[in-house]
Structure formats: C-alpha cells, structure tokens
Amino acid sequence: MYSLLSFCLILCLSLSASAAVIDRRIAVPSGYVAPPYYPTPHGGWTADWSVSYHKASLLVSQMTLAEKTNVTAGSGIFMGRCVGNTGSALRLGIPQLCLQDGPLGIRNADHNTAFPPGITVGATFDKDLMRARGVALGEEFRGKGINVHLGPSVGPLGRKPRGGRNWEGFGADPVLQAFGGSLTIEGVQSVGVIATVKHLIANEQEMYSRMKNIFQPEISSNVDDRTLHELYLWPFAESVRSGVGALMISYNAVNGSACSQNSYLMNNLLKDELGFQGFVMSDWLAQISGVASALAGLDMSMPGDINEVPLIGSSYWMYELSRSVLNGSVPVDRLNDMATRILASWYQFGQDRNYPTPNFDTNTQDASGPLYPGALFSPSGVVNQFVDVRATHAEIARAVARDAITLLKNTIATLPLAKNTTLKVFGTDAEKNPDGINSCSDQGCNKGTLGMGWGSGSARYPYLDSPIDGLKARGAKYQFFNTDSFPSNSNPNPGDVALVFISADSGENYITVDGNPGDRTNAGLNAWHNGDKLVQDVAAKYSNVIVVVHTVGPILMESWIDLPSVNAVLNAHLPGQEAGEALMQVLFGEVSPSGHLPYTIPKSEADYPDTVSLVGFEVGQPQDTFTEGLYIDYRHFNQQNIKPRFAFGHGLSYTTFSFSNASITAVTPLTSLPPTRPIKGPTPSYNTSIPPASEAYWPDNFSRIWRYLYSWLDKNDADVAAKIGNSSTSAKYPYPDGCSTDQKPGPVAGGAQGGNPALFDVAYNLSITVTNAGNISGKAVSQLYVQFPVGISFDTPIIQLRDFAKTITLAPGQSQTLQMRVTRKDLSVWDVVQQNWIIPDVGGDYGIWIGEASDSLSVRCGTSPLGCVM
Structure with missing residues (x-):
C-alpha cells in the first residue's frame, strides 16, 4: 500500500511504462503447478454463518446490478477517509465500508495506540496477551468507525530472514503464527470489527513481488503441495477456523499464476478445502485482470483502480464489472456470491446495527480538508474529529513489549x-x-x-x-x-x-x-x-x-x-x-x-x-522455488x-524453573484417515438471468467527481453489452481451462471452516507442572513439539512446534500445572496423492517433547505406550 507522497513517483513510472509492459513469463519448474479450479464455491454452507447469509441474501435479491458491483470494489485510491473505501447501496441501507491498516494499530490516525507488532507478540508466547491485544485493536478500530481491520498478517511466514515484512507476523513457525493470528482475529472480531488475515500466500520477500512493471511480472513463488499445506497454509487454516471475515490476497504469483487470479488458491484451497465464508480482497493494486480474477474467486478489488495507471478513474471492476455481467462474460451467479459474501460479513459482526461511521482521515492530520484527496477537484469539509480511542490500551501495549x-x-x-x-x-x-x-x-x-x-x-x-x-x-x-x-x-x-x-x-x-x-x-x-x-x-x-x-x-x-x-x-x-x-x-x-x-x-x-x-532481478518473471520444502x-x-x-x-x-509430573492422556481414537467430512449445507439461491441494462444506467442529474470510480455505464454502453449477453450467436468470452458453473461437493479434506472438523479433534491431552525453583518471581513458557515415529514413509522434520503455554507470575517455590493438547492434524502429514491429511503410523510412537526452547526439551511423552519420561 502507498502513501500519497510516495505514490506520485509510482504513478509517473506507471504512466511511462503502460504502453510497453514486458510480460514475458518464464516457465515454472516441473512439478510446481496451479491447476484450474472452477467455479467459485458459494458461501453460506456452514451453520455458523447461515443466519448472516440469509440476511445478506434478502438484501442482494433486492439490489440492482450497479449496486452489486458497487460494493465489490473500492472507489479509488485516496478517494475517501480510509485507505480503502468501497462503494455503497444507500437505497438499501448499505454504507461505504471503511478498510484501514494495519496489524499493529490504526495507520495515519490520531489518538490511537501504537502497539508492538506481530513479531513482538509472538515472542511473548502468551495466548492471553495475544487475544487481549486483539480486543484492544478491535476497540480502537471500531472507535474510529473502521469496518475492516487490515490485519493480522500471517504471511510472510519468515522463510527468508531478510524478508522486509516478517516483523508484521508472529514468527518463523506456522503454529506460532497460527495462534498469534487466530487469537488476534478472535479479539478484533469480538467487538464487531471485521478482521482481515493476510497475505495469501508465499510472499516471502518484498523485491519484485509487489506487482508487474515495465521489465517483469510479479515474482512466482513455486511451492509444492505438501509444503504449502504443512507450512504456509497452516496459519491461514487456523484463521479461517476462527471465523475471520476477510482475507487479503498477495501481490506475487504462486506456481506461475498471479495470486489475484489464482483459482487453485482462492476457489480450491481457501473457499472449498478451508471452507472460508468471508470475502477475498486484493492487496492494493494487486489485481491484474477483470473477468479472470472474478472467476478465480476474488470478491473485492482494492482500492479499485487498475494497477498500471491508477488515479485516472479506470478500473478492472466497477463499471467494467457491470459491463462484464451484462455481456455474459462474468456469470450473474458469481457476482451474487461476491456481494453476498461481503454483506454476510457485515451482518456476521453486527455492523448493520449502530455501527459508527469514520471520524478520522488517513490522508491528513488537519481537522478539515478535501473529502476525496485523489480527485482533481474535491469538495472539502470536516474530515477529522480527533476521537480518542486509546482507553487503557497502553497497559496492554506495555505488557506485550515487556513480556516479549x-x-x-x-x-x-x-x-x-x-x-x-x-x-x-x-x-x-x-x-x-x-x-x-x-x-x-x-x-x-x-x-x-x-x-x-x-x-x-x-x-x-x-x-x-x-x-x-x-x-x-x-x-x-x-x-x-x-x-x-x-x-x-x-x-x-x-x-x-x-x-x-x-x-x-x-x-x-x-x-x-x-x-x-x-x-x-x-x-x-x-x-x-x-x-x-x-x-x-x-x-x-x-x-x-x-x-x-x-x-x-x-x-x-x-x-x-x-x-x-x-x-x-x-x-x-x-x-x-x-x-x-x-x-x-x-x-x-x-x-x-x-x-x-x-x-x-x-x-x-x-x-x-x-x-x-x-x-x-531477472528479465521475465523471477522464479523463487521453495526447494527446501519443510x-x-x-x-x-x-x-x-x-x-x-x-x-x-x-x-x-x-530465575529457574523445573518441570515435573508430566502426563499424557488419550482422548480421541485415531485412524489413518480422518472421518468423512460433513456435507455442505444449503447456500443462497438467486435468479441468474442477465439483468436489464437499465440496472446499470447512470442516474439522472448525477454530479460526478472526476477520478472517482463508479459502477454505472452510459446507456449506450449498457445496451450494447446486454445485447451481446442475450445473443445466442455472439462470440462468447474465452473462459480459462476447466471453467465450469457446476458447484462441487468439495474436497475430502474440507467440511467446515478450517477444513474437516475432525482434524481439530484432540488426540492427546498433556499436563505438566512448572515450579519456580529460583529465588525471583517470574513466568515460564512451556513449548510442546511433536516428533514423528521412525520408519514412516514420509520425510518429516525432527521436531515441530504444536502448542505452548505460559504460566502466571510464579513466586519462588510456587507451582502451576499447565495444560496443552495435540490434535489429529498435529500428528498428520499432507498426502499429495490422496489429497488428505493422514496419520502415517496410527500405532506408532509419536514423541511429544516439552521444554523451554526447541533445543532445551527435558520431557518426553510417548503415544505408544502412553507415558512420560523426565
């Protein structure tokens, strides 16, 4: 994302390059594929979102074509108080949604808390602090009238130690990232703010990954299927399981296909296998196509402009999406699902009831200023009310900074x-x-x-x-x-x-x-x-x-x-x-x-x-192949x-701590494959006929703001598009390979938010007593790692973090018993042939190691036979 000052240079470079973009792509290495997956699965099939989807469907069924397309895209960069501002449907009571950075606090605001970022939060190894910080973030974002919090970040994972944005996430381990992300989401959304987990996926460096330019397309992160599931997708799965309302797709490509139009990522992995019920947005100016990105599962374009030459009133969606629906290239069914997902999230977190409107302006610290700073001519007014949203959040910020x-x-x-x-x-x-x-x-x-x-x-x-x-x-x-x-x-x-x-x-x-x-x-x-x-x-x-x-x-x-x-x-x-x-x-x-x-x-x-x-630098598309795997x-x-x-x-x-009285208890009997996934529930149903062209006509006597993005078409444009869409003889859009409109039952690994719910069944409970053996009060962290049995057919890391717990402040001699758990998924590997999580040796002895660090594990518990050795 950009500041207004830095944007000027980017705009000038884009203008000079737009007529001569080199888009020469280099073939990805053999075995790294992003197979097509269509259509986009409908949202609403999980019981915990069914009420919100029902409410959203009632609204969507009343919306015109232009109203639907208006809520799926931003009104343009710097075209409102927030870093992202959707269109609205005021006739039906749907406001503009305010989307605002960032993961550690409200970007470019006032009277807000600058919390420690994710990497510091991860260093606390404290689940209670992770969630408390999330609640405080949510309270501040709500207090400023922000609908969508653009955080937390669980990607990049930190594969590259020099990576520029590693500090926004929680650490270089998928489970630490997963707990940090999911607990933050739970906290933020507990006060009615929509959280956005980002960035899907494998954007592990900043250089050459943000977007295509005159010399090259965005970098391609080439990741094998097992590594993708067991490392990079893991924290996203936990975030979806926590009910996250929004997700941001990343700039880079994965296996040669840009994430913003990668149907394998959005349609298959995210919306079908992980059962994501919210909406997918592009990162700012990451969208590189119109129809293709809609078909691949993108639901919201941010900030709405085209990436080659933003800030001139051009968009891949908005009026172009209205045109694409009228001419039949984007199915009405897809647009309905996009709008429904966005409004379902709005309902899911109660934003239809007494939700505050924005009272700040991310573009200026002044009380008054232009309402649309990116416009050539903009009306002005009060843009900052300087609402203090900090409450006692400094105490939480200090606790995180201290305990990290x-x-x-x-x-x-x-x-x-x-x-x-x-x-x-x-x-x-x-x-x-x-x-x-x-x-x-x-x-x-x-x-x-x-x-x-x-x-x-x-x-x-x-x-x-x-x-x-x-x-x-x-x-x-x-x-x-x-x-x-x-x-x-x-x-x-x-x-x-x-x-x-x-x-x-x-x-x-x-x-x-x-x-x-x-x-x-x-x-x-x-x-x-x-x-x-x-x-x-x-x-x-x-x-x-x-x-x-x-x-x-x-x-x-x-x-x-x-x-x-x-x-x-x-x-x-x-x-x-x-x-x-x-x-x-x-x-x-x-x-x-x-x-x-x-x-x-x-x-x-x-x-x-x-x-x-x-x-x-590489002429053509730079290739970043993750051959180190896990x-x-x-x-x-x-x-x-x-x-x-x-x-x-x-x-x-x-001080020093001692570990004693370790125990392991079996909870859920295990089988190699998890139980069969639940079937999908019902989803909203709409009329899928191409709507009348008049639903996209400009309203009479409407005063336009130049550079602002609108969803309406001139009458002639709309009529021509509708004529094409309703003609049986016109040439049809060249859909990508595998494109279909037939909804799928879903992958065997799916079944609920986060995947098959059986994956999260607790397989073993573990208990350990931690005693302060020194003479100074302090807190201890207990880290739990899993070691797979020897002799299995899968190559696995020697140990992998699977849980952790932190004590209260223990006085000298004081003890606390900590509880941790190991789930079915924790003991599983991703089988690329069966496309499912399997336990490679059900009767084998999994080592459950507990200690204070990955190289200081003093307790081993075994799953066969059940028991622990100190």
Whole structure:
C-alpha cells in the first residue's frame, strides 16, 4: 500500500511504462503447478454463518446490478477517509465500508495506540496477551468507525530472514503464527470489527513481488503441495477456523499464476478445502485482470483502480464489472456470491446495527480538508474529529513489549541492575528520533528508538516512551552519548555498566531506507548504523556491557557476543510506543524477562539454505522455488545438525524453573484417515438471468467527481453489452481451462471452516507442572513439539512446534500445572496423492517433547505406550 507522497513517483513510472509492459513469463519448474479450479464455491454452507447469509441474501435479491458491483470494489485510491473505501447501496441501507491498516494499530490516525507488532507478540508466547491485544485493536478500530481491520498478517511466514515484512507476523513457525493470528482475529472480531488475515500466500520477500512493471511480472513463488499445506497454509487454516471475515490476497504469483487470479488458491484451497465464508480482497493494486480474477474467486478489488495507471478513474471492476455481467462474460451467479459474501460479513459482526461511521482521515492530520484527496477537484469539509480511542490500551501495549523481551545472555548475574547502578548509555536507538517521532512517512526511516518497521503495517506514535525516558522517569544515574560511534569522552570508571543500543530495520518495498528496498539488502543480517562496531568499541573500554537490540528479526552477533565484557544481551524486538518503561521493568528486576525467540539466530547467514536468499532481478518473471520444502528456520538447523547461536524458542529468566509430573492422556481414537467430512449445507439461491441494462444506467442529474470510480455505464454502453449477453450467436468470452458453473461437493479434506472438523479433534491431552525453583518471581513458557515415529514413509522434520503455554507470575517455590493438547492434524502429514491429511503410523510412537526452547526439551511423552519420561 502507498502513501500519497510516495505514490506520485509510482504513478509517473506507471504512466511511462503502460504502453510497453514486458510480460514475458518464464516457465515454472516441473512439478510446481496451479491447476484450474472452477467455479467459485458459494458461501453460506456452514451453520455458523447461515443466519448472516440469509440476511445478506434478502438484501442482494433486492439490489440492482450497479449496486452489486458497487460494493465489490473500492472507489479509488485516496478517494475517501480510509485507505480503502468501497462503494455503497444507500437505497438499501448499505454504507461505504471503511478498510484501514494495519496489524499493529490504526495507520495515519490520531489518538490511537501504537502497539508492538506481530513479531513482538509472538515472542511473548502468551495466548492471553495475544487475544487481549486483539480486543484492544478491535476497540480502537471500531472507535474510529473502521469496518475492516487490515490485519493480522500471517504471511510472510519468515522463510527468508531478510524478508522486509516478517516483523508484521508472529514468527518463523506456522503454529506460532497460527495462534498469534487466530487469537488476534478472535479479539478484533469480538467487538464487531471485521478482521482481515493476510497475505495469501508465499510472499516471502518484498523485491519484485509487489506487482508487474515495465521489465517483469510479479515474482512466482513455486511451492509444492505438501509444503504449502504443512507450512504456509497452516496459519491461514487456523484463521479461517476462527471465523475471520476477510482475507487479503498477495501481490506475487504462486506456481506461475498471479495470486489475484489464482483459482487453485482462492476457489480450491481457501473457499472449498478451508471452507472460508468471508470475502477475498486484493492487496492494493494487486489485481491484474477483470473477468479472470472474478472467476478465480476474488470478491473485492482494492482500492479499485487498475494497477498500471491508477488515479485516472479506470478500473478492472466497477463499471467494467457491470459491463462484464451484462455481456455474459462474468456469470450473474458469481457476482451474487461476491456481494453476498461481503454483506454476510457485515451482518456476521453486527455492523448493520449502530455501527459508527469514520471520524478520522488517513490522508491528513488537519481537522478539515478535501473529502476525496485523489480527485482533481474535491469538495472539502470536516474530515477529522480527533476521537480518542486509546482507553487503557497502553497497559496492554506495555505488557506485550515487556513480556516479549528475550534475555539471550546473562553471565555473572549482570541483570537485573541495582537501582543505584551508574550507567553509560550508547547508541541513537536509546532516544527518540530528533526530527520527531512521526517525521518519516509510514515510519520510513531508522532514526532513534526503533519501535516498528516501516510501511503500511506501521502507525503514528501518540507518544514514544524511549529507553532514555524510562531512565529519566526512574531517576537513574546515567550519562547518554547520543551517537553510533564510540565517543572519546565517555571516561570509563571501574563500576560503570555500559548499556549499548543497536537496531536493525526493514519494511515495505514502496519505501527504501538506507539502501534497503523493504528487504534487508544493504546491511544483510548485521546491525544498522555500524552497531556491531559500536558494541566492540564499548566492550574494549568497559568491563561490564549490556547490549539491547531492537530488531525486525534475527541479527548476527558473532563479532561481539563472546567478548569477555559483553555480559548480557536483551532482544527487545519492536516495542511500539512503550519501549522505555517496558525495558526498565526488566532491566531493574521489577519483572523477570519471559520472552522467547520467535525465530532462530544463526552464527552465520551461510547457515541458512541457499534457497532462502533474496531473489534478484531477472528479465521475465523471477522464479523463487521453495526447494527446501519443510526445512526452514529451526527445522533446517536440526536437519543439518547446525548449532545456531540461539535456537528458536530460546529465552532466559532471572530465575529457574523445573518441570515435573508430566502426563499424557488419550482422548480421541485415531485412524489413518480422518472421518468423512460433513456435507455442505444449503447456500443462497438467486435468479441468474442477465439483468436489464437499465440496472446499470447512470442516474439522472448525477454530479460526478472526476477520478472517482463508479459502477454505472452510459446507456449506450449498457445496451450494447446486454445485447451481446442475450445473443445466442455472439462470440462468447474465452473462459480459462476447466471453467465450469457446476458447484462441487468439495474436497475430502474440507467440511467446515478450517477444513474437516475432525482434524481439530484432540488426540492427546498433556499436563505438566512448572515450579519456580529460583529465588525471583517470574513466568515460564512451556513449548510442546511433536516428533514423528521412525520408519514412516514420509520425510518429516525432527521436531515441530504444536502448542505452548505460559504460566502466571510464579513466586519462588510456587507451582502451576499447565495444560496443552495435540490434535489429529498435529500428528498428520499432507498426502499429495490422496489429497488428505493422514496419520502415517496410527500405532506408532509419536514423541511429544516439552521444554523451554526447541533445543532445551527435558520431557518426553510417548503415544505408544502412553507415558512420560523426565
């Protein structure tokens, strides 16, 4: 997505390129296919959406052609208060829907909370905090009158450690992503806001993936069927199972077919196999076709413009969709389902009753301004009412930032600090951006304390509590050197503790920061601003050094981690607005650190498989083939027996914990194949005849706004289109291979939201007692990994995360019994031949490992025979 300022350059480039786009596609490697799947399955066949679909169908049956097409697309980029604004059908009480970024807070708004982003939330390993943050996000979005929250992000998964938008998601594991995403969705939607899970799918880098341009089409992510199901689709399945109301399709292609018109992804995997009942929207300007994208399952075009030359009043849909229905190229049945899905989501979350209208404007911070900033001439009015929606959400933001802080190293009990410790503080990351905390559009710079990455997933800070602010508030004894070069006048004293702040940033590709076009290309996985050298120089002069890292993902630490004076390292991730107080509570021991790494930190970037490197320029369509399959992050390190610097899930505490009294109980008897899926329920039925051309005529005496997108046609255009559609002799649209209008019963792996409901039956319950064996209060995380039996015919990673739980704050000697579970799906693999989840060895001994990190698993429970060994 774009800001108004950055959009000007993109528009100029698009205008110059539009007449000469090179669309030469390179054949994807053998075996990577996106077979056609038609038609789009009707929504409404699950019981938990049936009431909403019934209400929606009553409305849709009364709508004209132009009203239906109007609700399926945006009114144009910068054509309203929100980043996305649909058309309306006011005659029937259907308002414009406001769609707004982003996953960590309301983008470009005021009086909102800048929450820690997903990667920080994942590091908490705390399901309660995940959901609480979701509720708070929902309350703020509703308070601003936003219908659709454009979050959470569970794609990219983090396959590529340099990937620009990894920080928006919850970590480099599908189960951690799944819990983070689904619990956020539950929280957001609990207050009536429609959540949007994104981005489907496999958009693992920013460069060359956003859209086609003059030189090349969008990148093709080539993923085999099993890997797609077991890694990248897994968190989307859990999001659908949570009842998510909307989904955003990604920019890139998958197996050679652009996601925005990939019928295999949208029709087959999402709407049939996963039983998704909501609506699918394009990412901003990701739609590249009209009829093809409609047939493939796209329900909403955002922001409505064509991607080659936006902001001139042209659209693939709107009036063109009206034309396509009249001339018979888009079946009426497909348009009806599109409109029904959108309105069903509106009803599902109660937005038809007393829902607030937008009271802010993402395009300006002024009280008054143009109502349609993208228009050449726009009426003006009040656009911002400055409604404060924060309530007590700062407490939740602070709790997330604090409980995510991950203690990586702590020799000689350096931490916690005594209150009277004399501190020398180094690094510009310790203090706010001197130009202003919101001086860079969409946080597109790395100056001062890094609280979030850049791009559409960012938010404006209402304030930023920096680490220096935190030290001031405590009356700490410190001297701050606001530089990233070691100062000659720091005057080390024997009792000084040096506190060094370093950072690493990334973001979205429409902004380049310090030579990094979204992905981390310039500094690689090293700290920015010569942070490694700063640590080395400080460590050469001071005998007691603590390093605090604010980072979007893994950074290399080998140049300084083992220096004798580097005694403690804290990964504070991206803390949002509450960077200071959250860190102080941990530094001074008021709270013991309880965060755990949501990714692996390697010793060298060469330790990753070559295939997860960034794909560079290629004439034609760049190919990114996922030949590493299931082996990303800790799965790869375990398979190759490579010891990382810090393993996935690693996190120390100021205290120690013991695990005891582990038990495993069988719950649901298992079979190789799951029970037969439930059949689909009834779906709305409509008249599918081509409507009269008059339903698309422009209203009389209507005042148009130039560049605004409308769904109406001139009378002659509508009449000509209807004549074609009703003619039995006219040439018909060249439909894609496999195109059909006959509804399918659905894949065997489907049956409900998220897939066959039997997949989520609990196979085993596990219980373990965690005791604080130290002398400081703290929280412990219990991580559960599954190891498949030896001798099966499927290659599986050595261990895979399947559940986790976090204790309350335990006083010294206090214990808590944690409950976790393993489902049928957790013990299954995707069989590409049977196209189903199967348990490869029903009677085999699955190892259920429990511990504090992926490389620290002290308890093994077995499924055959049932029992646990400490």
